[in-house]
Amino acid sequence: MGSFSKLLPYTCYELGHCWHHSCSFTSFEICIIAFIESCKIYGVVYLLTGLINARKISIEYGRKILKDYLTSVCFLTVNAFGYIGSFCVLRSILRHVNFLTASFLPGFIASFMAIFVERQERRSLLAIYVTNVASECLWNSAVGRGYVKPIPHGEILIFAGAMAVLGYSFRSSSPPSRLVNSILQLFLGRGESGVMIASRQVTHPILSEQLDPKPQPWPMKLLSVFTFHHPLCPHRGGCLPHFFRMGLQGFSQGFLLQLAVKLLSSASRIVKSPWKVINLLLNGNNISAGIFLAWFISVFKGTCCAGRWWHGKDDPSHGAVAGVLSALSMYFYSAPSLALYMMWKVLESLYEKGCDDGYLPRIPKSVEILYSLSTGYLFHTAVMEKQYMKPSYWRFLKSLTWNRLSMYNRHLLDCYGLNSSQDFHNYWPDYDLDQIGDAVKQMLPQHIAETSL
Incomplete structure (x- = not known):
């Protein structure tokens, strides 16, 4: 197990957006890509919603659906754009990348900004969904590291x-x-x-008293x-x-x-x-x-x-x-995701009832904080421990970024001892050698370095 306190001197280009050296260009590119994909994703969702509520169709209802659709598109776009933007800003301020700023903190910051864009009534649903996925990833990670033993069924x-x-x-x-x-x-x-x-x-x-007298x-x-x-x-x-x-x-x-x-x-x-x-x-x-x-x-x-x-x-x-x-x-x-979703809905319901009855304190912005923490952990898992990520959610992240998240140079993160490059052994970014330092050049496989020259 590596030390989580290590500071990595690598640049944003060397570690994160390895497909282009410019922070502003990659942030703008991710923004456009995420907007296009968000339009597709929520287009299907709100089209089905409109069909289900076909009896309510009117001009006012159409305006509401369009407004809700654009709000959700902006929410997901901000989440994706904010991730890469926060990663670059944190790297610029700190002059290094550490265990938290490699993925978790950018994911948390981006999610916290994005969730306030989304409608109030959808925030709880989103928070429970990502918490469900994050808890499954956390369990997979604990089993993979040997902290717990898998329980049959x-x-x-x-x-x-x-x-x-x-x-x-x-x-x-x-x-x-x-x-x-x-x-x-x-x-x-x-x-x-x-x-x-x-x-x-x-x-x-x-x-009931007259049912069965004898x-x-x-x-x-x-x-x-x-x-x-x-x-x-x-x-x-x-x-x-x-x-x-x-x-x-x-x-x-x-x-x-x-x-x-x-x-x-x-x-x-x-x-x-x-x-x-x-x-x-x-x-x-x-x-x-x-x-x-x-x-x-x-x-x-x-x-x-x-x-x-x-x-x-x-x-x-x-x-x-x-x-x-x-x-x-x-x-x-077997449907572990369904079981976990039901569990989290129960916990949410019990918490709400406890707050309403005065037994538990109501934490301000608890839904938004829960969403941000869970999504931040999912971004952390996608970069640091992709082998433990739920396959369907990984496919979603790849689609949302047009596979840009796969271009992270995870070899540079192996020093933390999480086997970050486990699923990316044969992948090395096609760097512009004029934009990277000697430390990264020395790590490049020989055939890649010669081809780049």
Whole structure:
């Protein structure tokens, strides 16, 4: 392990923007590139948003969508442009590059500036997303360095813990997270939501006391599950047939969702080779996603039905048990990012509730600080420990900078002991030798130095 206190005397050109020696030129270039890519990225996002809300289309709504679109484009552009600009400014002020200024501090400064450009209502979503990705990278780094041991199917434990809280809140009258509550309603339906449970209790306030005046033997209760539904159940028909029906519905939804994602990501290849659609249809991930959603929906609803038969009433605690059992669906379709996202949403909801109830202090600009710290760490990982970065996020950064982030000379950072050049052994920048110092010239492979001369 190298010393993190080392000061590197290299210039911005030698270490960072190795494709051109001018700081102002590279900053302006990244600004233009990021603006173009941001227009593409958010163009798709806001187009889908407009299509989903097609009923609301009007001149005023169109203006709002356009304004929000341009705001998001500017946000992402500032984030990318601010990173390279902050890197050069810090190097100019300090006259050296250190462990923090190599990537983390420029990323933090750029993100802190950019997040205030974005709309207030999107900041929390962005902060949770990048914190989710950063926590996954941090875990990969800890495992890679041997600080912790990987836990087989650890994502199931995280997902189960998060769903225990979310399941309870989903079936309570005042769920803390509106976004997650809406997502759960989309898949589980409104019937099991706390709002509908409260409505049924208002409609039939003493129903639970009249359900089963005399205890029934278990065989009779089991027969009732097959042929009837509990009077408090929101569905029609027997509970067991409903359980299997929800499983089939969940399988079809999961299969089609996964297939749609693959079709969208492979659209260009399908146009060139239409026969590849068959391979996408037969892909095993589609079946895994179908089993995942089938288990998740049917087990959650089935557990709620079992709770009503067992206790004779609806109770939010049934949702906690249902959440844990439904989370076992991740055994069939591993999705660590989803588990981590749910975990962070739970922590956010608990923090907000703690602040509202007066148990926790509300930290000013906590969302903006969280976003900046997480994104700063992601920039640090992309430069210093790229081998631990989530592949999809690395592809996003490469696309956003037109591969400029890959042109960082990570060989000069190996002195910190993080194997920064691990994935870039064969890459050396095509330097203008008149613009670099002797220390870097001596490090260049012989064949590259001779070619440059």
